[in-house]
Amino acid sequence: MNQAMLTAEQLIRQLRAPDQTGMGRVESADAGAYNLDRLASLDAAAQTIRVWDSTVIPGNLQTPSYSGAVIEAAHPKLPHYEVRRRVVLKEQRSRAFLKRTFDERLKQAWFVIGERAITQCIHGEIDAHGLQLWHLLRLGAHAKVVIQVLPEKKVTPGLADQFALYGLDEGHRVGYVETIMGSWYSTRIDDVAKLHSTFSDIASEAMSPLSTAHFIREVLSSWRSEKKESPEGTEEETSSSPRTAGQVTTALESQDMARTRHRMEP
Numbered sequence: 001m002n003q004a005m006l007t008a009e010q011l012i013r014q015l016r017a018p019d020q021t022g023m024g025r026v027e028s029a030d031a032g033a034y035n036l037d038r039l040a041s042l043d044a045a046a047q048t049i050r051v052w053d054s055t056v057i058p059g060n061l062q063t064p065s066y067s068g069a070v071i072e073a074a075h076p077k078l079p080h081y082e083v084r085r086r087v088v089l090k091e092q093r094s095r096a097f098l099k100r101t102f103d104e105r106l107k108q109a110w111f112v113i114g115e116r117a118i119t120q121c122i123h124g125e126i127d128a129h130g131l132q133l134w135h136l137l138r139l140g141a142h143a144k145v146v147i148q149v150l151p152e153k154k155v156t157p158g159l160a161d162q163f164a165l166y167g168l169d170e171g172h173r174v175g176y177v178e179t180i181m182g183s184w185y186s187t188r189i190d191d192v193a194k195l196h197s198t199f200s201d202i203a204s205e206a207m208s209p210l211s212t213a214h215f216i217r218e219v220l221s222s223w224r225s226e227k228k229e230s231p232e233g234t235e236e237e238t239s240s241s242p243r244t245a246g247q248v249t250t251a252l253e254s255q256d257m258a259r260t261r262h263r264m265e266p
Contacts, residue, residue: 023191026176026183035183036086040093042174043100047107048167050199054114054156056122058164059090060097061111061147063135065128067091073122101144107167109145112199112206115152119219126223133216140213148206149215157201158194165195 006014026035036059043049043060051058056070067090071083078086100106121129140147150156164176173192177184186192207215 022188023186024184026185036089036093039176040089040096042166042176043093043097045168046166047105047169049106049109050165050167050196051110051163052112052160052199052202053117053162054150055161056117057113057132057136058111060094060109061136061139062090062094063128063132064091065125066122066132067094069122069125069128098139101142106144110148110199110203111146112148112150112202114150114156115215118149118216130220130223133220137213137216140209146209147212148203148209149212150202150206154205157205158198160198160202163195163199165192165199 026038039059049060051060057066059067062070064087068083068087071078071086071090075083097109101109118133136147139145162178166174166176168174172187173196175186175192175195206212
């Protein structure tokens, strides 16, 4: 059939996969609180957890102050009380995950994080981000938790931005992906196999856990040096315009700002 002769409905129908079994939408992008409960349930049942995120620290590993900054950046129009509600839910999920690391049923939790998530501070909150990085170092010392960082210069295998893969009992596996249009899941064999293969490729390109811990300590050290060189009570920007909501400060920018101030001081 001539594609130019198709109606809008016919064109849309062509996009739809013939077989929709074993996959579907989890929740809309705005219903985060309910989605957090569902993710917590997956965490509680999982024997293995694999998570890749190029932009932010994965939810299981987030501290309350960091998760609040992430929520506000992702949903800037959310009222304060809703941000707070989601922070509380995410904190409960993180605490439950920590308890599960002592549960024999959890065999391994493996996280690969993009370098950008380590070096960039959401909203410029260096103190909150520093606490988050210290939290990562503590978690990475646990025998069941593997944390790696993928260098920014590496091309992400599969060009994937974010996904999670949960291994449940009796061989069941669930793939989970978040997008700007909402969250999606799949239990289809070909989908979870693709996620598993992509995660393995990403992990093979990432720093080792030992190198990751060293890298995180270097980032923390650079920020501590920047704070010591900064005059207390003042904030200087490399631009004359104020930072906008969601703008981030990188470790390298922090060092450059510190050097600039040092050169300007008499």
